[in-house]
Amino acid sequence: MSLAELRKEIDALDKHLFEILAERKKLVMQIANYKKLNGLALKQPRREKQLIEQKKQLARELGLNENFVEKICRIIIDESLRLEEDV
Numbered sequence: 001m002s003l004a005e006l007r008k009e010i011d012a013l014d015k016h017l018f019e020i021l022a023e024r025k026k027l028v029m030q031i032a033n034y035k036k037l038n039g040l041a042l043k044q045p046r047r048e049k050q051l052i053e054q055k056k057q058l059a060r061e062l063g064l065n066e067n068f069v070e071k072i073c074r075i076i077i078d079e080s081l082r083l084e085e086d087v
Contacts, residue, residue: 024076025083032084042084048077 035042052073059069 021076024080028080028083029087032087035084036087042081051077 032042034040052070055069055073056066058064059066
């Protein structure tokens with residue numbers, strides 16, 4: 001495979017990642033509405049910790065660096081909280 005073909009495959013995967021993030025955003029907004037209607041706190045540290053631990057386990061299973069995955073999770077969580085605050 002040529003470098004251009006490999007890069008094209010990476011570009012396609014990147015597009016898919018962003019499409020998944022857009023779908024996730026829709027769910028985050030639904031959760032934000034649910035929390036607001038039910039008087040729940042936006043920030044839920046126990047859930048965040050559980051989520052990060054689950055993803056670190058998945059990282060190990062997939063041969064990914066746990067610290068890398070944790071950083072990504074924290075960025076996603078921070079953005080989710082930012083979106084929830086706007087509801």
